[in-house]
Amino acid sequence: MPHDVATPAETELNVAVLVSVGRHPLTARARRADQDARAVEMALTLPDADVRLIHAGRHDDDSDSALRGYLGMGLASIGLLEQPSGADVVPALAAVLRDASPQLVLTGARAETGEGSGLLPYLLADWLGWPIVTGLAAVESVEHGMATVLQALPRGQRRRLRVRLPAIATVESSAPAARQSAFGPARRGGFDPETRDGVRDDALSEWHVQPARKRPKRLKIVKAASARDRFKAAAAKAQGGGGQVLEGATPEQGAEAIFKLLEEEGVVRRS
Amino acid sequence: MSDIVRRDPRREWIARNRLHPEHLAVRVDPHGTASPSEWPGPNGLTRRNPRAVGFIGPNGIKRIDRSGAQQAATQSGGRQAQPKDTRRRVDIDAPDFLVAVVPDMPGGRLSSHDRDLLGMARQLADADPERPGAVLAVVFVEPREAAFDEAGIDRLLSLGGAGEDGGGDARFDGYAPEARVAALQAVERELAPRHWLLPDSALGGADLGRRLAVRLGERPATQVWQIEADAVSETDWRCIARGAAGGTDMTRPLPRVAMALAECAEPVSETRHAARPVELTQGPPQVLARIEDLGAVAVDPAGVALGEAEFILSAGNGVKDWEAYHRAARILGATEGASRVAVDDGFMPRDRQVGATGTWVTARVYVAVGISGAIQHLQGIQSCEKVVAINLDGGCDMVKRADLAVIGDAGEILAALVAMVERYREQQQENRDAA
Numbered sequence: 013m014p015h016d017v018a019t020p021a022e023t024e025l026n027v028a029v030l031v032s033v034g035r036h037p038l039t040a041r042a043r044r045a046d047q048d049a050r051a052v053e054m055a056l057t058l059p060d061a062d063v064r065l066i067h068a069g070r071h072d073d074d075s076d077s078a079l080r081g082y083l084g085m086g087l088a089s090i091g092l093l094e095q096p097s098g099a100d101v102v103p104a105l106a107a108v109l110r111d112a113s114p115q116l117v118l119t120g121a122r123a124e125t126g127e128g129s130g131l132l133p134y135l136l137a138d139w140l141g142w143p144i145v146t147g148l149a150a151v152e153s154v155e156h157g158m159a160t161v162l163q164a165l166p167r168g169q170r171r172r173l174r175v176r177l178p179a180i181a182t183v184e185s186s187a188p189a190a191r192q193s194a195f196g197p198a199r200r201g202g203f204d205p206e207t208r209d210g211v212r213d214d215a216l217s218e219w220h221v222q223p224a225r226k227r228p229k230r231l232k233i234v235k236a237a238s239a240r241d242r243f244k245a246a247a248a249k250a251q252g253g254g255g256q257v258l259e260g261a262t263p264e265q266g267a268e269a270i271f272k273l274l275e276e277e278g279v280v281r282r283s
Numbered sequence: 284m285s286d287i288v289r290r291d292p293r294r295e296w297i298a299r300n301r302l303h304p305e306h307l308a309v310r311v312d313p314h315g316t317a318s319p320s321e322w323p324g325p326n327g328l329t330r331r332n333p334r335a336v337g338f339i340g341p342n343g344i345k346r347i348d349r350s351g352a353q354q355a356a357t358q359s360g361g362r363q364a365q366p367k368d369t370r371r372r373v374d375i376d377a378p379d380f381l382v383a384v385v386p387d388m389p390g391g392r393l394s395s396h397d398r399d400l401l402g403m404a405r406q407l408a409d410a411d412p413e414r415p416g417a418v419l420a421v422v423f424v425e426p427r428e429a430a431f432d433e434a435g436i437d438r439l440l441s442l443g444g445a446g447e448d449g450g451g452d453a454r455f456d457g458y459a460p461e462a463r464v465a466a467l468q469a470v471e472r473e474l475a476p477r478h479w480l481l482p483d484s485a486l487g488g489a490d491l492g493r494r495l496a497v498r499l500g501e502r503p504a505t506q507v508w509q510i511e512a513d514a515v516s517e518t519d520w521r522c523i524a525r526g527a528a529g530g531t532d533m534t535r536p537l538p539r540v541a542m543a544l545a546e547c548a549e550p551v552s553e554t555r556h557a558a559r560p561v562e563l564t565q566g567p568p569q570v571l572a573r574i575e576d577l578g579a580v581a582v583d584p585a586g587v588a589l590g591e592a593e594f595i596l597s598a599g600n601g602v603k604d605w606e607a608y609h610r611a612a613r614i615l616g617a618t619e620g621a622s623r624v625a626v627d628d629g630f631m632p633r634d635r636q637v638g639a640t641g642t643w644v645t646a647r648v649y650v651a652v653g654i655s656g657a658i659q660h661l662q663g664i665q666s667c668e669k670v671v672a673i674n675l676d677g678g679c680d681m682v683k684r685a686d687l688a689v690i691g692d693a694g695e696i697l698a699a700l701v702a703m704v705e706r707y708r709e710q711q712q713e714n715r716d717a718a
């Protein structure tokens with residue numbers, strides 16, 4: 013559904029965002045999922061994009077208020093595929109996407125409820141035969157059926173990728189934060205129900221699920237033959253060991269040694 | 284050198300014979316080793332010189348170490364300078380099955396996450412001593428100082444590496460998940476490992492593992508943090524995996540493909556493995572890449588959070604010319620850090636302080652300029668991989684911690700380094716223009 017009905021331009025980019033019902037980490041209440049909301053935000057900031065939201069799952073009171081969180085970001089409606097709870101939503105979503113044929117599908121990297129394995133985008137990509145890119149930080153440009161995107165790497169680094177469209181891209185918490193959800197649009201927005209046959213996920217119901225246990229903290233075990241070695245290991249200051257010391261060298265020689273190390277580690281950029 | 288004590292009967296005889304002309308020389312050192320405090324006397328009795336026991340400590344005071352370590356060191360001379368490797372060597376000739384591990388190897392080294400994962404692979408491989416499995420590591424990057432044998436790898440399939448010269452394959456460099464998955468599928472076809480284990484790390488194994496699982500048609504276990512033997516399960520193992528954004532624990536049979544979290548198992552420490560190279564008979568297949576890596580994007584290093592930064596140039600009380608320091612950080616493309624003194628004196632903002640009361644940094648390369656290495660500061664850089672110290676004082680703690688220490692004036696060395704980097708960039712630019 014176009015969120016901006018006024019200008020249906022010719023070059024419009026067709027974007028579908030897959031959204032799920034999240035769960036607040038502390039209160040456990042249903043809410044819009046954080047990563048999915050970031051995906052919606054990214055889609056809404058794309059120029060000339062026709063954004064369409066799709067949710068597959070049950071529609072009840074809880075999920076209604078959570079899904080309205082997305083509508084409150086400024087969308088008129090959400091496409092809703094009613095599925096029983098605990099269903100495998102991949103076949104239904106793949107069928108819908110095949111029919112709608114968007115150029116870009118955005119979604120959060122993993123769900124906040126259920127198995128939360130983050131496998132769904134990969135399965136969809138495999139079903140549809142589209143490429144998939146993870147950790148999207150920004151879409152720079154879309155032209156000639158190719159998108160140039162920035163991928164967020166650990167440590168705040170970015171990598172530029174070019175992907176052939178149509179493609180699926182997942183968004184993690186490194187993407188820009190989602191805008192607030194406004195109450196008025198959230199009330200006004202509606203749902204476009206669509207029915208697809210659900211497939212039960214039998215394996216999931218066979219697993220034993222319990223609230224997460226705290227993981228045991230790893231102890232530092234010192235394997236030493238004698239008490240003296242164990243004491244030394246426990247009381248030792250950081251001693252590096254085997255470090256190279258350049259003493260009495262000229263500043264140029266010192267700088268050269270440092271430069272060599274920096275280059276070996278690949279931290280100095282070429283330009 | 285071996286540790287077998289070689290006896291020299293002639294020298295022993297001279298040592299017992301007080302009238303022998305060489306007696307005095309030999310008495311000091313009857314076995315050819317320096318042990319002046321103890322020797323066999325003429326009647327077969329052991330004689331001791333209590334004054335020759337012990338050593339002179341750092342403060343000029345005589346110390347006697349009764350733990351035996353000192354004694355051993357003096358007795359065997361240079362022999363024990365290197366602690367003997369007591370780890371058992373393991374070489375599995377005909378493995379019953381393979382456990383394939385695809386380590387991330389950031390920077391060409393096995394990360395601690397990779398080592399934990401290899402520890403888990405060993406649990407799977409060594410469960411049945413009658414029918415041992417072998418751990419196969421599939422490596423896509425050029426290894427650097429990667430101690431494969433110590434980490435518990437029996438078979439090593441090295442696919443990546445330098446593009447033109449190293450005989451490796453440039454196809455796998457950078458972000459090339461499609462080529463990598465195709466190669467892993469080739470491994471699956473030829474070697475058919477029983478288990479696939481990958482680290483569940485952002486953009487490393489997490490991405491690759493999910494792609495692989497989908498291609499193999501397996502439903503993988505993700506965020507696994509423990510595995511246990513389980514006779515009921517199909518694969519004889521069950522695993523505990525985090526679900527619902529870390530909110531639940533799911534206990535389920537271990538599938539063929541699993542992605543595990545850090546600290547999922549203890550890393551291997553007691554054995555050394557053969558790390559025998561293996562090769563694919565057909566070589567990895569060519570794939571049509573629909574994702575093209577256009578390379579890293581220069582990000583403003585000042586905008587990177589200190590705790591996340593990869594390369595930090597940290598300044599302490601030894602920095603005098605702050606303008607030059609800021610310029611050096613800008614030209615090197617390093618994130619700025621500081622010691623507490625530099626912050627307290629108002630030269631650097633508070634959020635740049637590294638150490639116990641500042642930020643614990645995880646940089647791969649940490650350059651400490653004029654920082655003495657107080658324990659509060661060293662705590663903050665515990666997890667840094669390479670530490671470079673620039674300091675006037677060759678005896679300070681930072682130099683002891685550093686992998687490379689340059690003794691000299693910080694200002695001069697930084698200036699030389701900046702000049703070198705600028706020259707290097709100019710050359711690169713010229714080369715590019717010429718090409």
Ligand SMILES: Cc1cc2nc3c(=O)[nH]c(=O)nc-3n(C[C@H](O)[C@H](O)[C@H](O)COP(=O)(O)OP(=O)(O)OC[C@H]3O[C@@H](n4cnc5c(N)ncnc54)[C@H](O)[C@@H]3O)c2cc1C
Nearest residue numbers: 599600601622623638639640641653654655657659675693
């Ligand atoms: C409770 C507590 C918490 C603390 N927490 C922290 C913390 O989180 N982080 C922290 O950093 N500190 C912390 N400190 C302070 C810490 O103990 C040290 O005082 C501080 O780290 C020293 O900083 P520095 O190495 O820059 O200065 P100094 O110790 O003065 O060292 C300066 C170094 O520069 C060298 N130098 C001098 N001139 C030159 C030159 N021209 N060229 C090259 N080298 C030169 C000197 O040889 C010397 O090694 C804490 C202290 C306390 C008591």
